[in-house]
Amino acid sequence: xxxxxxxxxxxLLCCSAAWPAAAGEAAPAPxxxxxxxxxxxxxxxxxxDNSAYIPVRAAMEYxxxxxxxxxxxxxxxxxxTTVAMQPNAPAFTINxxxxxxxxxxxxxGGSTYLPIRxxxxxxxxxxxxxxxxxxxxxxxxxxxxxxxxxxxxxDGSPIRNGILHLQPSAAGAPVIDxxxxxxxxxxxxxxGAYAFAGFxxxxxxxxxxxxxxxxxxxxxxxxxYPLAPSQAGFKVTLYKTDGMPxxxxxxxxxxxxxxxxVKIRNGIGYLDFHEPGSYTxxxxxxxxxxxxxxxxxxxxxIEGDGTAGPLDLxxxxxxxxxxxxxxxxxxxxxxxxxxxxxxxxPGSNFVQPAPGGAFAFYLPDGRYxxxxxxxxxxxxxxxxxxSFIVANGVPDRALAWSKPAINLQGTAAxxxxxxxxxxxxxxxxxxxGKEYGAWVQDGRYAxxxxxxxxxxxxxxxxxxxxxxxxxxxxxxxxxxxxxSPDLVFDIA
Numbered sequence: 405x406x407x408x409x410x411x412x413x414x415x416l417l418c419c420s421a422a423w424p425a426a427a428g429e430a431a432p433a434p435x436x437x438x439x440x441x442x443x444x445x446x447x448x449x450x451x452x453d454n455s456a457y458i459p460v461r462a463a464m465e466y467x468x469x470x471x472x473x474x475x476x477x478x479x480x481x482x483x484x485t486t487v488a489m490q491p492n493a494p495a496f497t498i499n500x501x502x503x504x505x506x507x508x509x510x511x512x513g514g515s516t517y518l519p520i521r522x523x524x525x526x527x528x529x530x531x532x533x534x535x536x537x538x539x540x541x542x543x544x545x546x547x548x549x550x551x552x553x554x555x556x557x558x559d560g561s562p563i564r565n566g567i568l569h570l571q572p573s574a575a576g577a578p579v580i581d582x583x584x585x586x587x588x589x590x591x592x593x594x595x596g597a598y599a600f601a602g603f604x605x606x607x608x609x610x611x612x613x614x615x616x617x618x619x620x621x622x623x624x625x626x627x628x629y630p631l632a633p634s635q636a637g638f639k640v641t642l643y644k645t646d647g648m649p650x651x652x653x654x655x656x657x658x659x660x661x662x663x664x665x666v667k668i669r670n671g672i673g674y675l676d677f678h679e680p681g682s683y684t685x686x687x688x689x690x691x692x693x694x695x696x697x698x699x700x701x702x703x704x705x706i707e708g709d710g711t712a713g714p715l716d717l718x719x720x721x722x723x724x725x726x727x728x729x730x731x732x733x734x735x736x737x738x739x740x741x742x743x744x745x746x747x748x749x750p751g752s753n754f755v756q757p758a759p760g761g762a763f764a765f766y767l768p769d770g771r772y773x774x775x776x777x778x779x780x781x782x783x784x785x786x787x788x789x790x791s792f793i794v795a796n797g798v799p800d801r802a803l804a805w806s807k808p809a810i811n812l813q814g815t816a817a818x819x820x821x822x823x824x825x826x827x828x829x830x831x832x833x834x835x836x837g838k839e840y841g842a843w844v845q846d847g848r849y850a851x852x853x854x855x856x857x858x859x860x861x862x863x864x865x866x867x868x869x870x871x872x873x874x875x876x877x878x879x880x881x882x883x884x885x886x887x888s889p890d891l892v893f894d895i896a
Contacts, residue, residue, distance in 0.1 A: 562587025745770025814889025
């Protein structure tokens with residue numbers, strides 16, 4: 405590495421602010437001064453590669469920190485905080501927690517220089533650059549306290565870009581938000597009692613809880629807290645059939661409120677969901693980048709008293725595999741499956757994705773029905789009604805079905821000439837108990853409807869809720885409507 409002498413001005417220091425660049429090289433710039441709590445130290449910071457450095461012993465010992473060396477490792481300790489680094493290496497530890505710095509220690513002229521920003525922040529100092537005075541200024545937070553630390557995901561990897569939420573215990577006090585950058589966060593707060601309300605990974609959108617206990621801050625105190633996702637809730641294990649843990653995956657089940665995910669790391673995860681009811685883990689996403697195809701199916705209950713039985717899941721190779729005929733490769737479909745395996749319990753319905761009509765999932769031994777297929781492109785459900793049994797892990801029939809071609813296309817409008825949009829057009833056969841729906845968008849619809857006689861009903865879902873009916877039924881014969889496909893609904 406080529407070290408830049410202090411006479412040259414480089415860009416420096418803050419995550420968001422920068423050191424000014426020299427206007428020219430005609431005359432050397434005055435040296436940069438270092439102040440700690442108003443006292444000018446008899447040392448000169450060195451500027452290099454967008455960072456400022458200070459000689460370790462003079463500055464750290466002025467802060468009341470102890471410096472020691474073990475081989476190439478430099479250890480700085482102040483109070484309950486210990487920072488360890490090696491020259492020219494970005495990795496460092498704070499109280500044993502591994503992190504990455506944007507600047508590494510350097511050896512210059514036989515002396516060790518440390519990056520000001522990192523060490524100043526680690527020991528509770530506010531660090532700023534005053535360009536007019538050409539000074540690096542460190543000062544303690546005064547009557548405030550500093551909370552800082554490392555925020556990681558379930559793997560222990562740093563949250564690269566996130567937000568920390570710190571909740572004061574005082575009634576009505578607002579949550580304090582602080583950025584997380586490369587796993588590092590720092591918050592300045594008034595003395596008082598606090599609790600971590602959680603943190604967010606902005607890259608993944610995950611909102612994470614933490615098990616860190618509430619704490620109290622005193623004036624001028626600096627405390628370090630490593631944060632990891634909560635391990636509260638029901639323990640979930642996930643192993644393959646060969647007994648090996650699934651390294652990195654997301655196990656999912658659906659509720660009436662939406663999907664619930666459990667992050668699995670090395671075969672273990674935690675379910676922080678306690679609403680009583682019957683549920684089924686039946687979606688598995690492998691998150692380690694491998695192409696291994698695995699699936700889960702695990703019904704379970706959460707009892708009224710908040711307890712649940714063992715959640716020991718097994719990842720299987722899919723045993724229900726097939727392809728819907730006449731589905732476009734770019735289409736997105738899904739299969740409705742009805743599980744009637746347990747005669748002592750009501751049957752349950754669930755959905756399996758079938759992108760491009762292809763499906764591959766796992767079902768344990770039992771009785772099932774492929775009830776319907778949903779085409780997300782035209783938003784239409786198709787009746788399938790294929791019953792099958794899985795015995796010894798093998799279905800008694802291959803699931804095969806051909807999606808019918810669209811046979812009805814047209815427009816839908818009111819009698820006043822206003823096109824309909826954002827609702828379903830239903831062809832209802834009350835005698836047979838069947839219904840076929842076509843999504844209407846910008847006045848147009850397209851769907852498949854078999855031959856028969858139907859009542860026509862339009863139900864609006866977006867921009868208000870209302871229903872329109874045609875006064876007379878219509879007939880589909882030979883795949884064609886008995887009336888014009890450009891349908892008009894009179895408003896009563």
